[in-house]
Amino acid sequence: MIVRRLVDGVDERLDGTSFIRHNLRKVFPDHWSFMLGELALYSFALLLLTGTFLSLFFVASPATTVYQGPYEPLQGRDVSLAYESVLRVSFEVRAGLVMRQTHHWAALVFVASMTAHLVRVFFTGAFRKPRELSWLIGVSLLVAGIGAGFTGYSLPDDLLSGTGLRIIYSAVLSIPVIGTWLAYLFFGGEFPSPELIPRLFVMHILLIPAAITGLLSAHLALVWHQTHTQFRPKGTPEATVTGTPVWPKFALKSIGLAFMTFAVLAGLGGLAQINPVWLYGPFVPYSAPSPAQPDFYAGWLEGILRLWPNWEFQLFGHTIGELFLPAVVVPGIIFTALALWPFIEARARRDTAVHHDAQRPREAPVRSGIGAAGIAFFVLLMLAGSNDVLAKYLQVEVDTLNAVLKVLLFVVPAITGLITWWICRDLARRGAAPIARPTRVEFVRNAAGGFDEGDDGGQRSAAPVPGTPTDGEAP
Amino acid sequence: MAGRANAEARVLSKVLRIGLAVAILGQIAWSFRPEPSSAQPELEAEGRALYEANCSTCHALDAGGTVNGPSLQQVGPAAVDFMLRTGRMPLANPNDQPERGEPKFSPDEIDALIAYVASIAPGGPPIPTVDVSAGDLALGSETFLDNCAGCHGAGASGDSVGGGQIAPSLYPADPREIGEAVRIGPGVMPKFGPETIDQRQLDSLAAYLEWLHDNGDEGGLQLGRVGAVAEGLVAVVVGLGILILVLRLTGAKR
Amino acid sequence: MKRAERIVAAAFLVTIISALALFVVYMRGGNTQAEGALLAIALGGVGVGLLVWAKRLMPHIRDETQPRAKAVPATEADLEATVETMESGVEEIRRRRFLSRMLLGAAGALGLAALIPIRSLGRSPGDSLLHTKWTPGAKLVTIDGTPVTASTLEIGSFTTVFPEGHEGSADSQAVLIRVEPGQLQLTEAAMAGAPDGLVAYSKICTHAGCPLGLYLAATHELRCPCHQSTFDVLDGAKPVYGPAPRPLPQLPIEIAEDGALFATGDFPAPVGPSFWELG
DSSP states (O other), rough: OOOHHHHHHHHHOOOOHHHHHHHOOEEOOEEEEEEEGHHHHHHHHHHHHHHHHHHTTOOOOOOEEOOOOOOOOGTTEEEHHHHHHHHHHHSSSTTHHHHHHHHHHHHHHHHHHHHHHHHHHHHHTTTTOOOHHHHHHHHHHEEEEEHHHHHHHHHOOOOHHHHHHHHHHHHHTSSTTHHHHHHHHHHHHSSSSTTOOOOHHHHIIIIIHHHHHHHHHHHHHHHHHOOBBBBBOOTTTTEEEEEHHHIIIHHHHHEEEEEHHHHHHHHHHHHBBBOHHHHOOOOOOEEEOOSSSOOOOHHHHHHHHHHHHHOOOOEETTEETTTTIIIIIIHHHHHHHHHHHHHHHHHHHHOSSSSOOOOOOOGGGHHHHHHHHHHHHHHHHHHTTTTTHHHHHTOHHHHHHHHHHHHHHHHHHHHHHHHHHHHHOOOOHHTTTTTOSSSSSSEEEETTTTTTEEEEOOOOSSOOTTTSSSSSSSO | HHHHHHHHHHHHHHHHHHHHHHHHHHHHHHHOOOOOOTTTHHHHHHHHHHHHTTTTTHTTTTTTBBTTTTOTTTTTTHHHHHHHHHHOOOOOOOOOOOOOOOOOOOOHHHHHHEEEEHHHHHHSOOOOOOGGGGGGGHHHHHHHHHHHHHHHOOSOOOEEEEEEEEESSSSOOHHHHHHHHHOOOOOTTTOOOOTSOOOHHHHHHHHHHHHHHHOTTTTOGGGOOOHHHHHHHHHHHHHHHHHHHHHHHSSSSO | OOHHHHHHHEEEEEEEHHHHHHHHHHHHTTHHHHHHHHHHHHHHHHHHHHIIIIIIISSOOOOEEESSSSSSSSOOOHHHHHHHHHHHHHHHHHHHHHHHHHHHHHHHHHHHHGGGGGGGGGGOOOOOOTSSSOOTBEEEEEESSOBOOOTTTOOOOOOEEEEEOOTOOOOOOOOEEOOOOOOOOOOOHHTTTTTEEEEEEBBBBBOOOOOOOOOEGTTTTEOOOTTOOOEEGGTTTTEEESSOSSSEEEOEEOOOOOOBBBEESSOOSSSSSGGGGGO
């Protein structure tokens, strides 16, 4: 009754009943790897929730005060109001620490799941026409996520994150011609400027989340409108999608997944300590702690910086700083290449067709080889970024480890790529382990009151596919 | 004259008896003589024996050093105590890095060696007195972060410092060892004299490190106190890992 | 009750109980570990309940097939009509050549003007990167303002120093080290600024600007915790390992009559990582 009145009301005002019906019945394929993006989505939702809570307590001010709170080893120390507010949230606000740690764990899982999602899309060729725009938006979301994380963990103004800010400032300084100007403009003058924390705050709670929300909405709208790619089951026509209707099953599964994401992140947030800024102490520009690593999603950049040789160049009586190539140019090339990949591959294959089918990695051996090599490359860079911690645990000399990594950095990706390519070609040729799904499913009521799928042996039902042109129903 | 000879014999035996009594009493009295300051010569003698058997091969009989081991001149009792009590010395192979281990000598033997080395190589930092109860946690953490965290880690769990060296975790060290290490600068560690880290700072440093043993982990599992590396590993393996498991349990595999 | 239903009900019940427990924990002062664990259980209960319900209790409509695109794709006539609509609008503007050029000029000028406030974000670097706060005669002090004398440091020791009055200054930070007098191998001019085995260098790594927190006394090396750049203290702080491209500038110091240490001038080269105007 109520629902009928709702539908009437909407129809009278928005004329949208068929729109609602069409979209509630929209199907989505439910391969497990297609849900990785949702993990990122729900991590972001939790970031917004916990972040709002934290922003009500954080003081984005560099002004100093004397710490008088309950954490003994810092009592009497001069600290910034920003640092003090983070200590207050951690030790004096009830549920403050669990909110703060959940927020930070959510940030790490947000970037990790975006990366996993990107890898899935890459290996299944889901970025191909017509979905190049989604890919571009996705890469932008990844960059924005990394930016959000970096600005976020720099807000507490502790010794470790402040050191990280110094490194980014130096990277900007190294840009030829305009570097010093850019650095002074965006960092508010010579490092460390009192303008820095307030600016990072605005970036972190307003500009970047707004960008992410906008990009994310466009990303989801595109998936909705263009429909999701899938491993097309044998026997279904081209340009169709087969899966579970959104309402009620897919939606409920998705919401269930959201709660599982929240559960894992909250569990980590209360049980596993992350970023204990009280151990690092307040930021002072004349001290640096060790080990000094950024959050893991910048670990690859840290690796590049640690392994890069100390080359510096003079040009027309000016200096191109050593940092410029490894900290600005190389990441720029990496992300540009990543963003342009759909166009690079389409050009290389001379492929202008529209693709809605997800490929198995073996169907694109060259791409899979390149992807595997890329992953190996990033993993090695991450290892290089943690070289001092690694060396301590492996009981090896860190300088020797560096020398080994410099060689492995090129050898391992090459070998990984070649082996992957070879395996893919072999699998495809042999036709091993094909995807075999029945196109029609009979479901049988079981004793427990639920439904089980019965296997009709892959035989196609005689009924036509609703919605295809042979059916008179309007889409 | 038998009478005179008898009298002489009686006197002589009397003298002998008195002399014997004196000698016996004297021996007894002598054994109760007061010991000169903790039997230093004995301690040094014991130390000398230990030194010649265990240390002289690398550090030379006169503590002047050889190609295998540095000179011990001016190292001070603090260094000897530190190296022996933490089991870093004696070093089986001179090419090895000295590492903490089970001490090879008993506390008495260590005292003996300290005494002996002091006698052949006088000078150097004495064993510092470290009073943890007189320390101030805030001063300790500030001193630690300004001077020690760069090598030993903000969480005091140690780190590689290059050249094959590792600045060790500070958790196994007791306050006396901390004081000694600060004053002598073992291995590649620099030394900090009383002008750079004074007694109050030293007490505070030891107090803070002791406090770190059981405190500082309000957030939960400390993950080795190495920072972002461990956190990233946990986020990917545990966080994303569990969630991917959930995905595989609820999604289709084909 | 069927098994799947029991599981879902149990999961939701677990949520209710742990939510109540959360309430109790909070009222009693809160405890981070308990909060995290109970939140995980409460949220997980809903999650498990919903997932089991969706997977096991709902109709297993997994393989409904739908067309992707609209039933009727655009025809050539459609596409042409769309192009026509768009172009006719643009043509209206393009027709008036002079006005549209003026519009372009106005838009461009306004666009550039809108960027002007960005200039207010920061001051010009000027020559601020080329100087620090060290001046001739500036006394060396530690972070708490204590003057450093010739006897403060033992051989093998080091400390962080600043010019008096600028304790904690980021660009002026320097590290003072004492080595055996004969061990320094600096140029003659540099030796004049390193009396009695005491030598001071900028503490800012020339790679990416981190403070050089590690001093390996036995090998006389300053090492940076960020990317492992290593500098030889005995040889003018030349980089001997790692990505740092330039040596650390040396602060020339002298010992006053009363034993206090003072600088005889600023660093001879700009401190910290390189930039375009470095020359």
